[in-house]
Amino acid sequence: xxxxxxxxxFIKDKPRAKWHDETLWFVRSKRDxxxxxxxxxxxxxxxxxxxxxxxxANLAHYLEQFESQATKRGAVVHWAKDAAEHNQIVLxxxxxxxxxxxxxxxxxxxxxxHLNPFLxxxxxxxxxxxxxxxxxxxxxxxxxxxxxxxxxxxxxxxGRIFHEHLGxxxxxxxxxxxxxxxxxxxxxxxxxxxxxxxxxNFAIAETGGIVVCTNEGNADLGVSLPALHxxxxxxEKLLPRAEDLGVFLRLLAxxxxxxxxxxxxxxxxxxxxxxxxxxxxVDNGRSDILGSEEFRRSLSCIRCGACMNTCPVYRRSxxxxxxxxxxxxxxxxLAPSRDPKTYASLPSACSLCGSCTDVCPVKIDxxxxxxxxxxxxxxxxxLPRSKRWGMQGMSYVFRHPRLYQWAGKLARLIVPxxxxxxxxxxxxxWGRQRELxxxxxxxxxxxxxxxxxxxxx
Amino acid sequence: xxxxNSILKSIRAQLLPAAERPDLNRDWLRYPDPWAQFQTQLAxxxxxxxxxxxxxxxxxxxxxxxxxxxxxxxxxxxPGIAGNIDLESVQDPHALETTEWAILPAQFAVAENGAVWVxxxxxxxxxxxxxxQHLVLVLPAGEIVHNMHEAYARVxxxxxxxxxxxxxxxxxxxxxxxxxIGAHGPRSLTVFCVGD
Numbered sequence: 196x197x198x199x200x201x202x203x204x205f206i207k208d209k210p211r212a213k214w215h216d217e218t219l220w221f222v223r224s225k226r227d228x229x230x231x232x233x234x235x236x237x238x239x240x241x242x243x244x245x246x247x248x249x250x251x252a253n254l255a256h257y258l259e260q261f262e263s264q265a266t267k268r269g270a271v272v273h274w275a276k277d278a279a280e281h282n283q284i285v286l287x288x289x290x291x292x293x294x295x296x297x298x299x300x301x302x303x304x305x306x307x308x309h310l311n312p313f314l315x316x317x318x319x320x321x322x323x324x325x326x327x328x329x330x331x332x333x334x335x336x337x338x339x340x341x342x343x344x345x346x347x348x349x350x351x352x353x354g355r356i357f358h359e360h361l362g363x364x365x366x367x368x369x370x371x372x373x374x375x376x377x378x379x380x381x382x383x384x385x386x387x388x389x390x391x392x393x394x395x396n397f398a399i400a401e402t403g404g405i406v407v408c409t410n411e412g413n414a415d416l417g418v419s420l421p422a423l424h425x426x427x428x429x430x431e432k433l434l435p436r437a438e439d440l441g442v443f444l445r446l447l448a449x450x451x452x453x454x455x456x457x458x459x460x461x462x463x464x465x466x467x468x469x470x471x472x473x474x475x476x477v478d479n480g481r482s483d484i485l486g487s488e489e490f491r492r493s494l495s496c497i498r499c500g501a502c503m504n505t506c507p508v509y510r511r512s513x514x515x516x517x518x519x520x521x522x523x524x525x526x527x528x529l530a531p532s533r534d535p536k537t538y539a540s541l542p543s544a545c546s547l548c549g550s551c552t553d554v555c556p557v558k559i560d561x562x563x564x565x566x567x568x569x570x571x572x573x574x575x576x577x578l579p580r581s582k583r584w585g586m587q588g589m590s591y592v593f594r595h596p597r598l599y600q601w602a603g604k605l606a607r608l609i610v611p612x613x614x615x616x617x618x619x620x621x622x623x624x625w626g627r628q629r630e631l632x633x634x635x636x637x638x639x640x641x642x643x644x645x646x647x648x649x650x651x652x
Numbered sequence: 653x654x655x656x657n658s659i660l661k662s663i664r665a666q667l668l669p670a671a672e673r674p675d676l677n678r679d680w681l682r683y684p685d686p687w688a689q690f691q692t693q694l695a696x697x698x699x700x701x702x703x704x705x706x707x708x709x710x711x712x713x714x715x716x717x718x719x720x721x722x723x724x725x726x727x728x729x730x731p732g733i734a735g736n737i738d739l740e741s742v743q744d745p746h747a748l749e750t751t752e753w754a755i756l757p758a759q760f761a762v763a764e765n766g767a768v769w770v771x772x773x774x775x776x777x778x779x780x781x782x783x784x785q786h787l788v789l790v791l792p793a794g795e796i797v798h799n800m801h802e803a804y805a806r807v808x809x810x811x812x813x814x815x816x817x818x819x820x821x822x823x824x825x826x827x828x829x830x831x832x833i834g835a836h837g838p839r840s841l842t843v844f845c846v847g848d
Contacts, residue, residue, distance in 0.1 A: 218829055235681055241674070248671035255663040268810060274656035326835060327826035343826065350828040370830035381836050386749055402809045412782045412822040412837030419779035419814075420745055430659070437809045438676055441801040444817075445764070452825075455693055455765035456800075459782075459837075460817040464810040467778060478659045486666035 198540040199624075202512035215347060216510040222343070223504040225453025226554065233445070242442045244558040247495035250433055251485060257400040257433050258476065264403025268465030270472040278308035281477045285310060285392070285425055286317055288473055292423055294319075294389035300407065300414035301325040302394030303341050303498055304427050304477060306520035322384045324413040326377055333360045339514030341521055342451045342500035347513050381413070391417035395428035395474075396497070397443060401436045404464035405474065408447065408457040415461055422470040426463070430476050431494040443497060446556035450499040480533045489567045493528045495557040502551035502561055508544050517541060524551035524561045531568055539577040542568035600640065607634050682798040686763035687845070690796060693766030697820030698833045699841040701766075703793075707732035710755075710790065710844045719786060720753055727780055728755040730790045745777040754784035758818075758843065760795035762803050767817035768843055769807060778814045787821070787838040793847030 206212045230236045250257055262272045275281035281304075289297060297319055299305065311321045311332075323332045327344035331337065333356050338344030345353070350368040357363040363376045393414045397406040405426050407414045418424035434440065448454040466472035484490050503509045503523030514522040519530040519538065527541035542565045551561040572578050573586075592599050610618070611634050619626040637645070653661070683689040691701040704710055711733055714720045727748070728735030733755045742748060756775060758768040768789055772778035781787065797803050807815060822837030833839060 221829065233681060235678075238678065242676065245671065245674040249673045252668045252671045255660045258660065258663070268813075274654070274659055276655045276659060280655060324836070325826070326824045330826065343829075345826055346829075348828075350830070353827050370827040370832050373827055374824060374832040374835060378834065378836055382749075385836070386746055399809065404809055410822070411824050411835035413835070415782045415814075415816070416779065416836055419777075419782065430663075435673065437807075438801070438804050441799075441804045442676065445800050454697065456762075456767050456817060456819050458697065458818065458820050458823055460767070460819075462809055462815045463813065464815075465813050467772065467813045476659070478655075478662075482659060482662040482666070485663060485668070491668075 196518045196537060196540065198512070198516055198544040201516035201518065202508075202544070205513040205516055206511065211349070212511060212513075214349070215513060218346065219504045219510045222452060223501070223554075226450055226501055226504065227453075229449035229453040229455065233449070239442055239446055240556055240558050243446055243497075243556060244495065246434065246439050246442060247557055248492075250435055251431070251491065251494055253435075254430065254433065254485065257435055258430060260400040261398055261403055261433060262476075264401065265465075265474055266403070268403050270403065270465050270474050273473060273475045275475055275477045275479070277479050278477075281308050281427065281475055281479070282310050282313045284475050285427070286314060286319070288423065288425055289314070289319055289390055290317075292390070294421075294423060296320045296322075296384075296387055296389045297392055298322050298324050298384055298388040298390075298413075298417040298421075299328075299392045300394065300409060300417055301328055301344070302392065302427055303520055304394055304429050305392070306337065307479065308427075308477070310427075322381070322388075324381055324384065324411075324417055325409070326374065326381075326411060326413075329377065329381065330356060333357075337515070337520070339522065340500060340503055341498050347515065382416075385413075385416045385420060388417065388421045390421050390423040390425065391419075392425045392427065393418060395426050395432050396447070397440060398428055398433050398474075399435075399437055399440065400433055402464060404462050406440065406444075406460065406462050408444075408460050410454075410458045412459050415459055418463075419467070424463070424466065424470065424472045426472070426474045428474065428476060430478055430481050431496075447497055447499055450501040450554065450556040484529075484532050487532075489571075490528060490532055490564055492559045493525065493532070493561075493564060495559055496525050496529075497557055499556055501554040501556065505550045505554050507546060507548060507550070512544065517544070524565065525559065528561065528564045528568060531572070535572060535575055535577055539572050539579075542566075542572065543582075600638070603638050607636065607638070610634055676801060678801075680799045680801050681764070683763050686796050686798055689763040690761050690766055693764070694820060694841075694843060695766075697766055698823060698831075699766065699820040699843065701761075701843045701845065703845045705848065706846060707790075710788075710846065713844070714755075714788065723752040723786075725751045726753045726755070727751055727784065729775055730755050730757055733790070739776050739780065742777060745779045745783075748777060748780055748783050751780065751784045753786045753788065754780050755788040755790065756781065758789040758791045760797060760803075760806065761791055761843065761845070762797055762800060762817065764799040765817075765819055767803075767819040769803065769815065769817055771812040771815040773812040781816075781818070782822070782837040784838055786840045787842070789818070789841070789843045791843055791845045793845050 330345040530538040726735040821841040824835040
């Protein structure tokens with residue numbers, strides 16, 4: 196995949212691209228307001244980062260503690276090395292209980308594992324019950340954002356999709372009307388479901404419980420009617436103690452959407468009477484990232500989406516241009532960790548402005564890691580030739596001061612005199628949406644020399 | 653080797669720097685009037701907090717709401733407030749699909765974010781919190797903490813299979829960021845704080 200090429204597709208529709216940019220910036224502004232309302236915001240971020248570092252440093256211990264506590268409470272804990280094993284575990288649980296209809300709440304892990312198509316191939320009806328996820332599911336698309344899955348859809352798009360699938364009035368665009376139609380249909384699905392699957396926002400080693408956050412209450416509805424609750428979680432979701440949740444729940448929703456907390460923050464400990472709770476712990480490459488000094492901190496991510504909302508590249512290129520279950524800045528670190536060859540273009544989808552690092556609630560050094568990835572990709576020989584040659588050329592010029600001075604002089608002399616077609620053509624990607632800056636007559640060095648000369652007189 | 657052991661083994665094979673847990677006993681933000689803060693926060697997310705002196709006032713207040721007066725199916729597990737469906741005698745939670753109002757107990761409120769802590773400890777079918785069209789929570793006066801750190805110091809997780817912080821009715825902004833109250837769950841949430 197090539198991010199730049201896919202982004203080019205996205206920005207063809209200029210008004211829509213602008214709308215997308217502004218919508219996400221609006222969410223970012225709400226986050227700023229919520230964060231600044233807490234004077235201890237920076238302390239919370241620091242505590243969160245420390246808790247995550249501590250957990251990761253003792254992950255095996257905490258996973259074992261979690262397993263034993265959860266088991267004591269009557270849950271069944273499963274372990275999956277990779278996506279295929281996770282999917283097989285879920286399918287076996289459903290098949291052995293004769294479950295054919297599954298309702299899901301949001302889980303980026305199951306997106307990562309491509310669970311839905313796998314289950315559908317095996318005859319299971321899967322319904323994503325988060326409204327945003329359901330919209331993209333009906334549209335046959337993956338989510339474009341981890342918190343706002345249908346952020347790329349306008350209400351006219353949703354109206355069309357619902358007209359086709361739910362029979363709502365043609366041309367209807369009123370969000371209240373559309374959401375009401377979804378409510379009716381999805382409540383039917385909740386009542387008919389044989390099993391419910393949720394993701395996990397946090398798991399607590401000390402108590403063996405899991406925490407799931409939603410605004411719609413869809414996770415709770417999905418797992419409180421049928422007799423089977425499956426929870427899929429990455430092994431990095433663990434926290435040592437219940438008190439740690441105090442820190443993370445103050446950060447999560449504020450960072451995500453600017454809400455002080457989600458409408459429903461549910462703590463599940465063991466199954467409800469007469470039902471079953473199965474928790475699937477998934478590695479799928481996480482233990483490898485754990486061993487990397489440079490990228491370990493990316494495992495601290497709590498999937499709030501703040502880095503996406505603030506990212507000037509994400510806002511202007513859309514989530515689908517990343518082609519990963521987690522897009523945006525953090526996704527551009529996680530995806531190459533799993534498959535550097537396919538996702539080699541993602542670490543370059545970044546201006547290194549550092550805004551992601553500033554808003555990250557767990558203080559992941561996101562833009563530093565993206566820069567590190569570019570170096571790694573170069574070492575692996577995965578950068579495109581144009582970039583490699585360009586950088587080799589620049590490196591040679593920078594290492595030879597006289598050549599550098601001469602090249603600068605030449606450029607100042609020639610470039611302003613060149614005809615437009617030589618400057619703005621298909622070989623100059625930078626010139627496509629912007630004008631070159633006006634060239635100064637003198638370089639800094641020349642100005643400095645002249646000034647010193649002046650002063651000595 | 654089982655997947656469990658191979659995952660644990662590959663984690664243990666990595667050399668990681670030691671890191672201490674931070675001390676969370678700090679002077680976290682407190683509010684001069686926690687109740688006022690709670691009320692404002694809950695209103696901000698589409699809920700409503702009402703202070704009343706006793707249960708009779710709760711009943712009187714509900715009687716002023718036309719949707720409540722017209723309701724045919726009401727569940728109440730709060731002593732002093734009458735419902736017409738006995739949750740204990742319902743066998744299958746699916747039977748609660750058409751419940752219009754539920755009046756249930758809440759343990760305490762959190763000023764910081766307008767959330768209330770509820771559990772399924774004395775509520776036979778926990779789905780009622782989410783399935784009912786309108787939800788009323790009854791909270792004893794004075795049961796309020798300032799922030800989430802105090803909240804977690806107060807709860808014992810695992811006492812019940814479900815415990816949750818609920819803040820406002822069910823909502824979504826998934827259609828072009830327009831807020832819609834009443835996504836799949838309750839269309840309204842009213843918290844009555846009872847006592848002086």
